[in-house]
Amino acid sequence: MKTLIVGAGPGGMATAMRLAAAGYQVAIYEAADRVGGRMRGFELGDYAFDTGPTILQVPRVYEELFGACGLDAYDYIKLIRLEPNTRIAFWDGTHLDLTSNIPAFKEQLARFGPDLSAAFERWYIEHLRKDKVGYGPYLGTPVRPPLGYLKPDEVAAALPFRPWESLYDHFKRFFPDERLVYALAYQAKYLGMHPTACSSVFSLVTFLEFHYGIWHPEGGFRALARALARAAEDLGVDIHLRRPVRQVIVEEGRARGLLMADGERIAGDAVVINADFGHAVQTLLPAHARGPYTDRWLNRKEFSCSTFMLYLGVNRRWEHLPHHQLYLSEHIRRTDPLWAKSAVLDVDDPSFYVCNPTIVDPANAPEGHSTLFVLVPVPNLRYPVDWAAQARPYRDLILRQMAKLGFEDVERHIVVERHYTAETWRDEHQTYLGAVFNLIHSWQQLGPLRPHIRHRGARNLYWIGGAVHPGSGLMTILEAAKSAVHFIGEDLPAPRRASVTVGQ
Numbered sequence: 001m002k003t004l005i006v007g008a009g010p011g012g013m014a015t016a017m018r019l020a021a022a023g024y025q026v027a028i029y030e031a032a033d034r035v036g037g038r039m040r041g042f043e044l045g046d047y048a049f050d051t052g053p054t055i056l057q058v059p060r061v062y063e064e065l066f067g068a069c070g071l072d073a074y075d076y077i078k079l080i081r082l083e084p085n086t087r088i089a090f091w092d093g094t095h096l097d098l099t100s101n102i103p104a105f106k107e108q109l110a111r112f113g114p115d116l117s118a119a120f121e122r123w124y125i126e127h128l129r130k131d132k133v134g135y136g137p138y139l140g141t142p143v144r145p146p147l148g149y150l151k152p153d154e155v156a157a158a159l160p161f162r163p164w165e166s167l168y169d170h171f172k173r174f175f176p177d178e179r180l181v182y183a184l185a186y187q188a189k190y191l192g193m194h195p196t197a198c199s200s201v202f203s204l205v206t207f208l209e210f211h212y213g214i215w216h217p218e219g220g221f222r223a224l225a226r227a228l229a230r231a232a233e234d235l236g237v238d239i240h241l242r243r244p245v246r247q248v249i250v251e252e253g254r255a256r257g258l259l260m261a262d263g264e265r266i267a268g269d270a271v272v273i274n275a276d277f278g279h280a281v282q283t284l285l286p287a288h289a290r291g292p293y294t295d296r297w298l299n300r301k302e303f304s305c306s307t308f309m310l311y312l313g314v315n316r317r318w319e320h321l322p323h324h325q326l327y328l329s330e331h332i333r334r335t336d337p338l339w340a341k342s343a344v345l346d347v348d349d350p351s352f353y354v355c356n357p358t359i360v361d362p363a364n365a366p367e368g369h370s371t372l373f374v375l376v377p378v379p380n381l382r383y384p385v386d387w388a389a390q391a392r393p394y395r396d397l398i399l400r401q402m403a404k405l406g407f408e409d410v411e412r413h414i415v416v417e418r419h420y421t422a423e424t425w426r427d428e429h430q431t432y433l434g435a436v437f438n439l440i441h442s443w444q445q446l447g448p449l450r451p452h453i454r455h456r457g458a459r460n461l462y463w464i465g466g467a468v469h470p471g472s473g474l475m476t477i478l479e480a481a482k483s484a485v486h487f488i489g490e491d492l493p494a495p496r497r498a499s500v501t502v503g504q
């Protein structure tokens, strides 16, 4: 049973690992010259950069992935726990360190207000229960039909958590201070949403970071990408780099293989598309096999923001500053629709995030130097910005903003630099609208209302990545890979369980 996977992003490689371990013959075809997709990274001179993810949540998900394939994750990756998890600097000059050291966190809260540490304790205990009720049945389970979510026992267990509330209202109920509300809800941005528009079910993500900490893979997320590839190859997967796919071959309603950009046809029993969903439905599927995913469908859907990125190689280190820092500008409190949707480029006081990885992972820069990764949420290409004109002034603005997180006078220290705009994500990472976090996670686009892993326009064709349930982060995509293998197994059972000799 031969399965062909388009793209060596994390989702493609995790699916490949699980399929190979289950006895399928698997080949991945990747357009780029290296694995990892949005986390493939790049080098500028002596400096090595992660491109996308910098926050690794819930190591258990990686342990389970490798474990399910008969491997030990820690033979492939070393994870470093960060302390604090993230420092949040507020518009008023104060800051808060989010940390899994709960007593230390409560002490900080006590400085923000008298009753807050008791409120946090109530919130935390509620989320120990929410994790049990929410993670397994919702995040960790293949998507069900809408009515399948109405199991009386699960509904009864979920109701006390008021899932209809917004994330903003949820946190406001516990913490009257808006600084805390926005600090604890900051993960909503990864879901492409403002906390006032995002369901409170996602407070679980905040909890998972508190409870399991935030981790950094030694060597960066580039090393994590290589680790997934090495594990896949150890399990027998063939990974072909620099092999762009032109189209999925669909005949008589079934996926039959791939037509490569160079004209070669490769036959397979099943095809899994890991390329970005919006990009792939428009370019990789023949018109007759797009199913419901017409251009009209795409136009009706809400996609996440994009990001403006600065990757800086600098001739100094900021040892005293944390690995992850986020500046929340007062504009985060604007809830008028264009601002809440990230449809406006903030040229005044944008919120932004800086990763300072060299302090825990010094190998990515020369001795005494470091790399900095700066991310600014910006409109996706549905709300056009003249990036040819804006990129340079925006870079200058962000360099000035960086002083708000303690990176003083950063421009003077730059040795190498690169920036990405929404157009770079579209053109170099084939990301529809440059919307790096994919379809947003609104009620209208959750669970069964996201594209299904089983393609609806042809048989034996599957999706893996941020567009499908449960969503667009690494943790959720790895959960989706489990579901993809479940569906492929139902449709095309593996002929036998593989007997794999790892390391050959």
Ligand SMILES: Cc1cc2nc3c(=O)[nH]c(=O)nc-3n(C[C@H](O)[C@H](O)[C@H](O)COP(=O)(O)OP(=O)(O)OC[C@H]3O[C@@H](n4cnc5c(N)ncnc54)[C@H](O)[C@@H]3O)c2cc1C
Pocket (backbone or CB within 6 Å): 006, 007, 008, 009, 010, 011, 012, 029, 030, 031, 032, 035, 036, 037, 038, 039, 051, 052, 053, 054, 055, 056, 057, 243, 244, 245, 246, 274, 275, 276, 284, 307, 375, 429, 430, 436, 437, 464, 465, 466, 472, 473, 474, 475, 477
């Ligand atoms: C700036 C940024 C910050 C992020 N931060 C975090 C974070 O901190 N934590 C977190 O968990 N997640 C984060 N994410 C999200 C995370 O990066 C994505 O969820 C993840 O990379 C998506 O993985 P994927 O498997 O969907 O594939 P992708 O990474 O989208 O990879 C798809 C692959 O398909 C290939 N491809 C496309 N077209 C073709 C073709 N025609 N032929 C062959 N190959 C093709 C591409 O080259 C690519 O390698 C971040 C993302 C970005 C962009």
